[in-house]
Amino acid sequence: MDPQDHQQPELRQVLVLQPPYVFNIHEHLFTDRFHVLKAYDSPLPTRDFLHANAQSVKVVLCSGAGPITADVIRDLLALKLVVTDATGVNHIDMAECGRRGIVVTNAGDVYSDDVADAAIGLLIDVMRRITSGDRFVRGGRWPTSREYPLGAKLEGKRVGIVGLGNIGSRVATRLEAMGCIVSYTSRQKKQSTHFTFYPNILQLAFDSDALVLCCALTSNTRHMINNKVMKALGKKGIIVNVARGALIDEVELVKCLVEGEIGGVGLDVFENEPNAPRELFELDNVVFLPHAAAFTNESFYDVAQVMIANLEAFFTNKPLLTLVNNKF
């Protein structure tokens, strides 16, 4: 530790409203290096805690579970930097940050491989009925009912990737190794890839056996997977979502699944986390994860390092490592 830390701790103040996931394991990596102000540990109401520190706090540390709203940002008069342990920044009011000139760093590329693996795991799981097969065996049904329903082959299937960024491109690599035919949609055609580009999601869904959602949640992408897209995907079509729940119109999704209008889903994310739609709990063609696609021991350690490196860079006036492009 730099001896300066002890002399001028206020220079290395980091405000935390709610403990980010990474604190479950690696809190000490932060408290060893910075003066961590824990609003959630204070007897003061959050608002009072914010006001008490409004003049000094330059940095907020957060995660997807704890939103940084315009109100919070307005309360923190000296705020310069928001450091999140997430990749997507829809939990942070980026417009307000933009207006105030507050910069935001995210997890960068730390989770990309893990999220891509989880996406592939969910896709195989749904198509090959792994989780429902596990229930079949654990439920003791195998010896009495030999006929376990057949799954669907992955090889040769047309998989549409929605958002061919860090995660989507890794999903594509894995799909190609399994013999799938990869297409994608994104804001614009990528020059660096041989995959077929679709300018709109509806046509991609129509031409795909499965969709894997890997894009950011923005006002443009909210509910992009609506009833029309699901109908275009069709009764055997699969959707995997490892991005954000609100990319899908969840009410319509539940309806389509219950009515057999789509073939199955693998969902890591939901519109109203930590609640997943209970109507789907009895369905064998649904696989749930509790927003854990990015969660490995390794990625948690790595993201702590990225966050600390950003904090160190900020406090020593060096360039930030994983600055989020803020277009507002």
Place this chain on the structure above:
Amino acid sequence: MDPQDHQQPELRQVLVLQPPYVFNIHEHLFTDRFHVLKAYDSPLPTRDFLHANAQSVKVVLCSGAGPITADVIRDLLALKLVVTDATGVNHIDMAECGRRGIVVTNAGDVYSDDVADAAIGLLIDVMRRITSGDRFVRGGRWPTSREYPLGAKLEGKRVGIVGLGNIGSRVATRLEAMGCIVSYTSRQKKQSTHFTFYPNILQLAFDSDALVLCCALTSNTRHMINNKVMKALGKKGIIVNVARGALIDEVELVKCLVEGEIGGVGLDVFENEPNAPRELFELDNVVFLPHAAAFTNESFYDVAQVMIANLEAFFTNKPLLTLVNNKF
């Protein structure tokens, strides 16, 4: 259909002792073309049925669920060909076939992609806790217990493939796409691959984070995954078995899992199917499949075509398509 079939149906007789899985869906493809003698549909005891047809039956059709024992083979005096819908032939007494000059055809390469996909699905599932995550959500635990245990990253993990044949090499391709470091053991070093070869399973286990079993079950490979190998793999080590249950000493496997001596398993196959060890039903680091790694709608159609092509070849004195090498 060839008009000759009706004139001399006995020339195209195919004996079936127990209905193979492929009959669930595609029985008519066989009954349309051949004179299928169903021992399981006869009021006669099987032995009597065999004796009644002993002089004429040249072909037996079977699957992994129905063994073709030396006794059956001895009863069928005219037997020339056994056609199985499986890849592995450990359900057929190959020694007796060899002695009698009876040839055996298997599923060839039909299932390889599907089995490789299931192996990868099981590996991701165990390492990333997909099935246990699904139970966590369906069980309603997510809203009350936010802390879902972290999984393990696949990228950079050392995965040892046991048997680098049609399936093993496809598993390797998929693992490489996920950034795993692939090694293998097999009867002999393959010249056509860049993966590191280990001449023995113990050293491979010692140097691996996970093992994926893709080899045939023979007297040499039975119980090759014993207590020593599991201890060498270690407390975080994962085993995926999509080959045959008896490759693993299941009693020792249960013991190692219950005592935490290995990290987790994904099992499609078991020593005493359709029974899986009940001691493991409560463990979250175990994922079960009911011997379904090869089972897709597509592969069932494809294997029916392979079996029919072999039968047609036999009845028209043409070369068989997927002859099993019988070294006895």
